[in-house]
Amino acid sequence: MKHLFYFLPFVVFISFGQESKVKQGIAAYEQKKYNKALNLINEGFEIVEDLKPKVAAEGFYYRHLSRQGFALELGERSNTKDLTEHEKYILENWIFNGFIDLRAAIDYDIKGKLTDLAQSEMDRLIDYATLVGLNYFQTASSYSGKDKESFLGISSRYFRTIIEERPENYLAHDILGQIHMEFKQYKKAFQEFNLAIENYNEFPPTVPDYLIAYSYYRKALVSSYYLPDVGYNAKNSLATIREGLVTLDKVHSQLESTKGENDSKYKPEQYRSIRADLETFELDLLLQLPDKLDETINRLEKETSEEPKNYLKHVAYAQLLEQKDFSKAEEVYLKATEIEPKNIVAWYNLGAMYVNKAVTIYQEANELENFTEADKKTKEGNEWYKKALDPMQKAHAIEPCEKEILRTLQMISIQLNESDLYAEYKKKAEDCQ
DSSP states (O other): HHHHHHHHHHHHHHHHHHHHHHHHHHHHHHTTOOOHHHHHHHHTTGGGGGHHHHHHHHHHHHHHHHHHHEEEEEEEHGGGOOOOOOOHHHHHHHHHHHHOOOOOHHOTTTTOSHHHHHHHHHHHHHHHHHHHHHHHHHTTTTTHHHHHHHHHHHHHHHEEEEEETTTTHHHHHHHHHHHHHHHHHHHOOOOHHHHHHHHHHOOOSSSOOOTTTHHHHHHHHHHHHTTTGGGGHHHHHHHHHHHHHHHHHHHHHHHTTTTOOOOTTHHHHHHHHHHHHHHHHHHHHHHHHHHHHHHHHHHHHHHHHHHHHHHHHHHHHHHHHHTHHHHHHHHHHHHHHOTTOOHHHHHHHHHHHHHHHHHHHHHHHHHHOOHHHOOOOOOOHHHHHHHHHHHHHHHHHHHOHHHHHHHHHHHHHHHHHHHHHHHHHHHHHHOOO
């Protein structure tokens, strides 16, 4: 009993000393002395198990807030290169350590008095981690090699940490999918895009998001172009794209019906732009699926009749018609140029269609043994090159430095023996570099 008598007060003294340090740290935080607060709470956490759950919960919560405050102070320094190794660690890892501390605060908060505050702070931390992770992801595009891999790796760490706390976060899954694509890890990318879609539909955000449509786009892209050898194909991708279009229309309808509440999120131009991207990809896939061609041509014929001013549908209709009916495709392209004369796509596609026609006729001429017949064919091909010149020049007037247009104009000039015209477009191409 003699030893026990001396041992018990010693334990109580240690516990009381630790709690005192934690409380001093919280007081220092309130005074905005973040580094001091962080050091005091760390001292108080020497043996966390000896602290009362309430004190431990408060300690973890305020340790995060103190570390966050100190990190933001460090980030505001004019020259962060002068930071100590410890300070660099704080600055680079405060978000990751924040997730750990907030989770611990919730776990220790037996009576639940701190949980709501910690959850709200966790939500803010997820928003912050998302912004930082996106910044690293976007910065990576400006680099190559090991530097690019490094930025992508850091970005991946942020989004993986977010998913550990919020597995249903569709945006984090989508970005991870894009990172996997950068590393050519296509199966993993496909899985992440699929998770993004599943989580968006199962746990829809408070405010609908147009950008979820791109998760469908990227899933279809990966399955169609990078995973055809494991059972994926254009038909599967087409189904995915069409699901994406349905989802996008639903998002737009939801935002339109609540635009008084979500004016900043309701963006008709963004909706039209994203829809155009998905429809263009849908068209690419349809061109790979001859059995779907007639069905889609009939659908677009009906839709262009019902929407005579819809430029995108006319262009899509004409592109499909190129496979079946040259004259009708020409007619629809010309109609599209009347609808939007300042839009480059129909002009360029029309010119390209004429060029392709000329190339086909030249190939036929090369196969003829009779010189007279071959010469006649060649002249016929030249007529199509002449016909291609006007729409290509109109496209060039809209986009003067578009490389593919300038290249095509130079090629047409060569075929027509127009040396001055060739020199003109060659110089323009050089000036645009």
